[in-house]
Amino acid sequence: MRDEEVDKVLHNAAGVAPRVEAALLKRIADSINSSLRPVRPLPPTWVLTGTLALICAAVAVGAAACTGFYGIGKLSPWERVLIFSTLGILVWVAGKEFVSQLIPGSRQHLSVSAFLTIASAALLGVFALVFRDYHTDHFISAGVTCLLTALLLAIPAAFLSWLLLRRGFAVNALAAGAAAGGLAGLSGVTMLELHCANFQALHVLVWHTAVVPVSAAAGALVAWALRGRCEI
């Protein structure tokens, strides 16, 4: 049997009239018509992505302004360009990923897990290139402080992003939560690069990079916990 014959069988079987009760369709139409109001379609993806990127940048710069720009002050110009352009690209991609999770049936070039892997690898690569001081002091205590600070900062970034896109998420809640967490985590990493003056390679490679996957995991966990309550 050839594919054309399988096609023909499928076509014949699909031609049988769908069996759905008219009363059911009428009930559905009546129930949605009872609460039907005009809605405004979402703005273009680039507008939403740009707004999310601005939120992340504003939160990171605001927090660094409060705590001090010690980190960026110690970096050379090319190191600043390398680190912050990488972070900018990652924030843009994460924002786009988050927006695509909002819109059912949108084209997804990258899964959330693939994005998180690529983002972590990119950060590791850039940090390995820039930071060469391999001696370590207070590895755990200094690292945990940085991780917690960045994660605390990710909370307002995630909250503001959620405020922007709160009406929606009819599809994969866990992926949306992870994308939001990843985006907010990048905001936290940006703040650390602006503020943290600890340039020991292991500190930056381990603790600064860890912010993104940990924040994404926290985002997925929150989305999972809220899934039933918010019907997302």
Place this chain on the structure above:
Amino acid sequence: MDSGSNLDTLMARYQAGDFAAATALVECIGPQLHRFFMAQSASRSDADDLLQETWLRIHRVRHTYRPGEPVQPWFYAIARRVRIDHYRRASRTTARERRLEELSDVAAAFPREEAQGDDLETLLAPLAESQREVILMLKVAGMSLEEVARATSCSVGSVKQKVHRAYRNLRDRMNAMGPKKGSSGGLT
């Protein structure tokens, strides 16, 4: 009524709060979605429930559809998620964790209560869940590979692979049943 451009227009009018467009959309897309659920759930009442739940969700997030974008992937992505959520809820309440592939095996082993021998649901019953949904979208909804990829959140290559495997399974089954039955669509 079921062409892509008409659906786009209806969807835009639905977003603008047009009662007639909302009703027309339910009548146009509803049977397709119902069939999508019928082919993947064990009972008609489940399919009815899933259809109602899907429309509630569609209504709640109707602002996320953007005019100009293909409308069928938008509907099917929501329907697919409703089915997955329903399956997970059902798994939790019955405390029976069964894999989707196992479910399709069960469906193949025990004929459906409404099986008529030549309907699409019976024909697709032996396929794995992921293969069945892409065949339904391609052959019943008439979506393109790109649209199916959007609805299922995977790549076009992955969709092609699922279709290829589904066709291979169907071919094997039809060959096993004999050419006479296969060509007339009877596979039970």
